[in-house]
Amino acid sequence: MNNRIDTTFQKLQENNEAAFVAYVCAGDPDYDSSLDIVRSLADAGADIIELGVPFSDPQADGVVNQLAAERSLKAGMSVHKLMDLIKDFRTTHDTAIVLFTYLNPVYAYGYEQFHADAAAAGADGILLLDLPPDEIANNKELTSSEGLKHITLVSPSTPTERKQMLAAQSEGFIYAVSRMGVTGAQEAPSSGIGDLVSSIKAYTDTPVCVGFGISSPEQAADVAAASDGAVVGSAIVNQVAKYAGQPNLADMVRDFTAPLIAATKNKSVT
Numbered sequence: 001m002n003n004r005i006d007t008t009f010q011k012l013q014e015n016n017e018a019a020f021v022a023y024v025c026a027g028d029p030d031y032d033s034s035l036d037i038v039r040s041l042a043d044a045g046a047d048i049i050e051l052g053v054p055f056s057d058p059q060a061d062g063v064v065n066q067l068a069a070e071r072s073l074k075a076g077m078s079v080h081k082l083m084d085l086i087k088d089f090r091t092t093h094d095t096a097i098v099l100f101t102y103l104n105p106v107y108a109y110g111y112e113q114f115h116a117d118a119a120a121a122g123a124d125g126i127l128l129l130d131l132p133p134d135e136i137a138n139n140k141e142l143t144s145s146e147g148l149k150h151i152t153l154v155s156p157s158t159p160t161e162r163k164q165m166l167a168a169q170s171e172g173f174i175y176a177v178s179r180m181g182v183t184g185a186q187e188a189p190s191s192g193i194g195d196l197v198s199s200i201k202a203y204t205d206t207p208v209c210v211g212f213g214i215s216s217p218e219q220a221a222d223v224a225a226a227s228d229g230a231v232v233g234s235a236i237v238n239q240v241a242k243y244a245g246q247p248n249l250a251d252m253v254r255d256f257t258a259p260l261i262a263a264t265k266n267k268s269v270t
Contacts, residue, residue, distance in 0.1 A: 004096035019229030027077025053101035090122035119147025167203035
């Protein structure tokens, strides 16, 4: 069976379109609302949905995503409920899912078991923020990871030799960080995105998506023109925080996100 991430990029490339990768924290602000939001993002046309696994110490995240994780945990979200959320989503949608997480929740669950259960639930990939890919080979218990594509992170400061190594072992897509720092829409993407993407693509055919700082259709269009996809997280999570508790929360998140999704669908725009 083909992985949904690979199938998605094949279709996008055939249509000369970039991917829109939407991030939300699973369980934010509560289980039912989160499921509605994820479904609404899929309905709006998101190509891939990144589900953040709520964690008590998300050091790579800015305050927006930290607060989202806090809301989710306070509402009772857990890794086991995450599996249920994916299963519930799969009863209605086939959009690719990538799990955005730190190693701690995965390791506590059982590294091999997490991969098996997440894949069985319907997840397609995983981005382990604080696990350097080259460390996996040094730990036998971390080598059993069947079922999920391991997404690779590359930053503007990644040395050329390491960038080549990461590109060579990349799966699904490469998440290129547009600027240094933590997640958040407080700063616009770097103007050097094109150079960053080109430097990665020199070593791989794996699609390259760019994230950090995208919050407007104009920024999404610029990133899409220079890459294979735009990743938008904090700007969407801000909408969840702003309208949490309102009965039409999922609709408001969808309405905010739809113009950004549309902006990624014409790669000829610069």
